[in-house]
Amino acid sequence: MTTTEPVAGNGSLAAARTAQNNEYYTRWVDIESEMNAYLDYDPDVFRDKTILLPCDDPEWSNFAKFFALNFGPFGLKRLIATSYAPDSNPGLVSYQPTLFETEAPQFDEVKTRRHGKKFVLDRDVNGDGVVNIDDLQWDYLDGDGDYRSDEVTALRDESDIIITNPPFSLGREFIRWVLEADKKFSIIGPNSFPTTKEIFPLVKEGRMWLGQGFAGGNAYFRVPEDNRGGWADGVYDPETGLVKFRNVTWFTNLEHGQRHAPMQLMTQADNLRYNKQLVKKGGYRRYDNFDAIDVPLSIAIPSDYDGVMGVPVSYLDNHCPEQFDIVGITKTWFGAATKTYPSQTQISPTGRRSTVGKLNDGGAIPVDKQPDKKTCYEVDGQLYIQTYPRILIQRKADA
Numbered sequence: 001m002t003t004t005e006p007v008a009g010n011g012s013l014a015a016a017r018t019a020q021n022n023e024y025y026t027r028w029v030d031i032e033s034e035m036n037a038y039l040d041y042d043p044d045v046f047r048d049k050t051i052l053l054p055c056d057d058p059e060w061s062n063f064a065k066f067f068a069l070n071f072g073p074f075g076l077k078r079l080i081a082t083s084y085a086p087d088s089n090p091g092l093v094s095y096q097p098t099l100f101e102t103e104a105p106q107f108d109e110v111k112t113r114r115h116g117k118k119f120v121l122d123r124d125v126n127g128d129g130v131v132n133i134d135d136l137q138w139d140y141l142d143g144d145g146d147y148r149s150d151e152v153t154a155l156r157d158e159s160d161i162i163i164t165n166p167p168f169s170l171g172r173e174f175i176r177w178v179l180e181a182d183k184k185f186s187i188i189g190p191n192s193f194p195t196t197k198e199i200f201p202l203v204k205e206g207r208m209w210l211g212q213g214f215a216g217g218n219a220y221f222r223v224p225e226d227n228r229g230g231w232a233d234g235v236y237d238p239e240t241g242l243v244k245f246r247n248v249t250w251f252t253n254l255e256h257g258q259r260h261a262p263m264q265l266m267t268q269a270d271n272l273r274y275n276k277q278l279v280k281k282g283g284y285r286r287y288d289n290f291d292a293i294d295v296p297l298s299i300a301i302p303s304d305y306d307g308v309m310g311v312p313v314s315y316l317d318n319h320c321p322e323q324f325d326i327v328g329i330t331k332t333w334f335g336a337a338t339k340t341y342p343s344q345t346q347i348s349p350t351g352r353r354s355t356v357g358k359l360n361d362g363g364a365i366p367v368d369k370q371p372d373k374k375t376c377y378e379v380d381g382q383l384y385i386q387t388y389p390r391i392l393i394q395r396k397a398d399a
């Protein structure tokens, strides 16, 4: 970092950027609520820590503003934010540098398009007695600020906590990059993350979990003005300029209290008596090929069943490690159960057969109802298609 020009305050940083695809900006209120969950559990969670925000230009990212403004109260050691070069970002429809950039002595017309930027906050630069957003210093990175570059990866390696809402199109790749560093993190990603081969083992072993999450499961993001058309009904609200997604949440390895709050559950008998939805879905069916019951709704998990239960992936929103163990997932790559239970034959339309360890997930649909699907599996001569995975859980002995 060579330059020491403080960035101006929020008001003067109104971004003149427009974008598509990856340009979904996280609301302050959602960042605050998630970070507060970690702070409630451990008020010193950020103390003396270096935080890296690897996709966050303070001009538009509330993450950068939020941590800069809370630098003192959180007791941070260092805040680093990096941004991605406009020319490398196909999502940016148009780009105009703002005054805060053009008026800085280090401003360079070419670099501002081709290089990423690095913003650092670690001391009281303007001598006003506080360390805050007015002390943020910036300079161009050598490259375009791609988080995968050597220079941003080096910043990752020197940080303690990685926090951001990453580019949606690179979600899995991004979390791999985070996980390989073996750091603390809090990032926004698709709900399907835990069903992937890389992430499920970590969730199962309690090495990462879902954050407190968005209120009511509704994640609202601000989108640039020229990305405000063409949304499906109910996604974009022209009054607020926000899109609403229900398929993303926070993933973290920072502790929070909600994760230790057990679900309030009824017995099997009471569920079957009072839970009409469960009854409509056929109650607790046993899997054909695996010694477990299927629980079609998390709210119907019985308090008094000691065996293995297959539950929807959304159960992970409420997983409390003191209440249940996660023992598996109904995915072909999850091999553990195949050692004990018979495997099935997977048949593709090309006629190729291979033996896989797929479990009957209870949500299987007879193949003749889904002729367009490519693969299916066979149980007692009947062909099925797996429609969605189940998480396999078991009540803790002392819960």
Ligand SMILES: C[S@@+](CC[C@H](N)C(=O)[O-])C[C@H]1O[C@@H](n2cnc3c(N)ncnc32)[C@H](O)[C@@H]1O
Pocket (backbone or CB within 6 Å): 022, 023, 024, 025, 026, 054, 055, 056, 060, 061, 062, 063, 083, 084, 089, 145, 146, 147, 148, 164, 165, 166, 167, 168
């Ligand atoms: C979903 S937006 C979120 C922005 C910001 N983190 C927030 O939450 O408001 C993801 C951002 O990542 C940036 N980006 C896209 N590809 C990137 C890459 N390969 N490396 C670093 N940043 C990237 C985009 O410019 C975009 O603004």
